[in-house]
Amino acid sequence: MECLPSETMNNMSSVEVIELLYQLQEIELGENPDSPKNQKAIAELREKLPPNILGHYDRLMKRGKKGVSIVSGTNCPECHMTLPTGTRAQLMRGDDIVLCDTCARYLLYRPIVQQAVKAAAKAKPAAKKTTTAKTTKTTKTTSKTSKKKAEKSEK
DSSP, X not given: XXXXXXXXXXXXXXXXXXXXXXXXXXXXHSSOTTSHHHHHHHHHHHHHSOHHHHHHHHHHHHTTOOSEEEESSSBOTTTOOBOOHHHHHHHHHTOSEEEOTTTOOEEEEOOHHHHHHHHHHHXXXXXXXXXXXXXXXXXXXXXXXXXXXXXXXXX
């Protein structure tokens, strides 16, 4: 586990820095990163981030790797290695910027519940399932069959 000192972050918490870095990654890897709107957002985010953090992020991105990995369980989702308990505890506290020991990506902790809520907000509402006459008919047939079996067993 590698941690970076807090004084390099220009009055931002470590979680805020990694959140901004994750936003940058989402824009750069998203649809149409070369649009003027996205280029402006990228420039604004890069201005807010410390140079040493951006340098490491850019090296990872040049190699075709994501710079930030969102952790919700016990493993780094990018390299699939189990994170040590101390690393997970530090991520949950949000005290320092934490890197994965194996793949060197920045780690951002998000509980599973928080990810599920975000995914549900992005997803389209599902169509309601309705019961069909066929299902009802099958149930009635099953009930009749059960009654006939019960009557036969009584005789």
